[in-house]
Structures are given as structure tokens and as C-alpha cells.
Amino acid sequence: xxxxxxxxxxxxxxxxxxxxxxxxxxxxxxxxxxxxxxxxxxxxxxxxxxxxxxxxxxxxxxxxxxxxxxxxxxxxxxxxxxxxxxxxxxxxxxxxxxxxxxxxxxxxxxxxxxxxxxxxxxxxxxxxxxxxxxxxxxxxx
Amino acid sequence: xxxxxxxxxxxxxxxxxxxxxxxxxxxxxxxxxxxxxxxxxxxxxxxxxxxxxxxxxxxxxxxxxxxxxxxxxxxxxxxxxxxxxxxxxxxxxxxxxxxxxxxxxxxxxxxxxxxxxxxxxxxxxxxxxxxxxxxxxxxxx
DNA sequence: CTATATGCAAATAGTTTGCCTGTTA
DNA sequence: TAACAGGCAAACTATTTGCATATAG
Numbered sequence: 001x002x003x004x005x006x007x008x009x010x011x012x013x014x015x016x017x018x019x020x021x022x023x024x025x026x027x028x029x030x031x032x033x034x035x036x037x038x039x040x041x042x043x044x045x046x047x048x049x050x051x052x053x054x055x056x057x058x059x060x061x062x063x064x065x066x067x068x069x070x071x072x073x074x075x076x077x078x079x080x081x082x083x084x085x086x087x088x089x090x091x092x093x094x095x096x097x098x099x100x101x102x103x104x105x106x107x108x109x110x111x112x113x114x115x116x117x118x119x120x121x122x123x124x125x126x127x128x129x130x131x132x133x134x135x136x137x138x139x140x141x
Numbered sequence: 142x143x144x145x146x147x148x149x150x151x152x153x154x155x156x157x158x159x160x161x162x163x164x165x166x167x168x169x170x171x172x173x174x175x176x177x178x179x180x181x182x183x184x185x186x187x188x189x190x191x192x193x194x195x196x197x198x199x200x201x202x203x204x205x206x207x208x209x210x211x212x213x214x215x216x217x218x219x220x221x222x223x224x225x226x227x228x229x230x231x232x233x234x235x236x237x238x239x240x241x242x243x244x245x246x247x248x249x250x251x252x253x254x255x256x257x258x259x260x261x262x263x264x265x266x267x268x269x270x271x272x273x274x275x276x277x278x279x280x281x282x
Numbered sequence: 283c284t285a286t287a288t289g290c291a292a293a294t295a296g297t298t299t300g301c302c303t304g305t306t307a
Numbered sequence: 308t309a310a311c312a313g314g315c316a317a318a319c320t321a322t323t324t325g326c327a328t329a330t331a332g
Contacts, residue, residue: 022305058299061298081296
């Protein structure tokens with residue numbers, strides 16, 4: 001149900017940016033909402049092919065771009081490897097596990113979200129990511 | 142003088158990691174200390190060629206790797222483009238200007254440096270980068 | 283003399299682009 | 308029917324690798 005609401009938003013959101021709603025964009029968005037993790041474009045591609053076997057990698061990039069432009073998905077850049085995409089639009093931090101490579105959302109009290117900058121700097125986006133061991137991997141040593 | 146001290150450290154630091162001191166590694170380190178900015182490997186390569194015309198790109202990567210391994214340089218990953226290298230080993234944040242692309246060090250009171258994580262997470266590195274307009278570009282609108 | 287580092291060129295990974303066809307408003 | 312989107316393959320950028328030669332311990 002919640003996904004349905006989101007999917008209906010999609011058309012308006014795209015239109016607001018002069019972008020057209022297409023089957024591929026809707027499908028990619030649906031795929032992004034299905035698992036609340038931080039897939040790479042490659043992973044989105046593989047998941048998207050399950051319901052739409054002919055979709056191409058270039059289209060996945062195009063769709064993800066469109067979703068980023070209309071504010072439904074965020075790009076996350078936690079390491080030197082592939083860009084990841086995050087459907088959680090709440091302002092939050094990321095924790096990347098050095099052992100399993102997984103990326104976790106860290107919810108943070110609003111007061112802490114926007115650290116002060118020296119005067120003159122005008123921040124628009126805070127990208128805070130922490131690396132280390134996630135609870136699972138820390139337990140397993 | 143300050144650089145000289147650093148350069149002398151280099152041999153021991155490398156040895157401590159089982160790495161050999163070479164002319165190239167010393168030269169790349171010297172280049173890193175000359176301008177306290179956040180060059181990409183490509184930029185380090187171009188600067189390094191001035192004093193050592195035959196150095197190769199692969200060697201620049203090797204040298205930067207060696208410097209990272211022995212804790213004299215840090216990798217900085219502020220966008221989806223090339224990795225940057227930072228000779229400032231003090232714990233600090235980064236500010237990346239969306240207009241000019243420049244990366245600035247932001248010194249932060251120690252209390253703020255290591256935000257708390259939910260229990261179970263064991264952080265080893267905090268990578269905090271903020272994007273927006275730097276003082277110069279903000280002034281120029 | 284043996285292990286490690288360099289230089290070069292080729293390989294790779296992630297992403298973007300060009301071109302032609304299909305689809306949307 | 309004009310502008311935009313999709314599919315495919317080729318191009319591109321940043322980085323890594325393999326291999327022959329050079330150098331450090």
C-alpha cells in the first residue's frame with residue numbers, strides 16, 4: 001500500500017521535472033522500494049530484469065538519474081567503487097561495514113544532522129558516512 | 142624544514158610496513174607536502190613529472206598506496222569522480238564546492254569529530270563531507 | 283642474489299554517449 | 308508528429324594488472 005502511494009507520486013514527480021513516466025522508470029522505482037538496501041546500478045539492473053527481462057543497463061542508469069532528479073532516490077557514495085542508490089529520503093547517515101561491505105542507514109537526532117561550518121561556507125548537502133564493523137561482523141570477529 | 146622532518150620519517154614509516162624507500166616514493170611524498178590541497182592521482186602525476194619526468198602513472202598509484210599504508214596520506218572520496226589524496230593527517234572534515242570543485246579541510250572541535258553510533262556498530266573511520274558553495278563561490282553567486 | 287619496485291601497455295570496472303528505433307504528450 | 312526514452316554497442320575515465328627490467332637489502 002505504501003509502495004502504491006509512492007508509485008502514484010512518481011508520475012507527478014517526473015512531470016514536475018519535465019520527465020515522462022515510462023514503464024521502465026516505474027519498474028525501477030518499484031525495485032528500489034522492494035528492498036530497503038543500497039544497491040549499485042548493477043544490482044538494480046539484475047533485480048529489474050526479473051520483471052522486465054529486456055531492460056538495459058543504460059536505461060537503468062537513465063531511470064535512476066530520473067528518480068534522483070525528482071527527489072525520490074538519493075545517490076550514496078561510500079567508497080571508491082560503484083555508486084549506490086538509496087530510497088530513504090529522510091536525512092540520515094550511512095555506516096559501511098569494512099567486512100561484509102553492507103551499507104546501513106543510521107538515523108540521527110535532527111539536532112546533530114547539520115554540523116556547523118566555518119563562516120562563508122554555504123552547505124547544501126551533508127554526506128556523513130562512517131566505516132567500521134557492523135553489529136553482525138563485530139560479533140563474528 | 143618541516144618537510145625535511147616529514148621526509149626523514151618516510152623511510153622508517155615505510156620500513157615499518159615492510160615497504161622500501163625509493164626515489165619515487167620520496168618524490169611523490171614531497172609533491173604531496175608542497176601544496177596542501179586534495180589532488181587526484183592524475184594531478185599528483187602531473188606535478189611529480191616536473192621533478193621526475195620518467196615517473197609513470199602506475200608508480201604514482203603505487204607510491205600513493207604506500208603512503209596511505211604507512212599513514213602519511215589519507216584517501217578522500219568526496220564524489221563519484223577520481224579519488225583524492227590528502228596529506229593532512231589531523232582528523233577533520235571536508236567541504237566540497239559544487240561550483241569550483243575545490244575540496245577544503247574543515248577543522249572541527251574534537252568533541253564533534255566522532256558522532257555516536259547505535260550500539261553494536263564499531264566505527265573505525267569517520268568520513269564526513271559536506272557539499273555546497275565555498276566562501277569564494279558563494280560571494281560570486 | 284632475491285624480493286620488491288618501476289615503467290609500459292593492456293585489461294578491467296563503472297559509467298556515459300551516439301545512433302537508431304519506439305513511445306509519449 | 309515532435310520531443311523524449313529505450314536498447315545496443317562503442318567510447319571513456321579511473322584504476323589495476325602482467326610482464327620485463329631495474330634497484331634495494
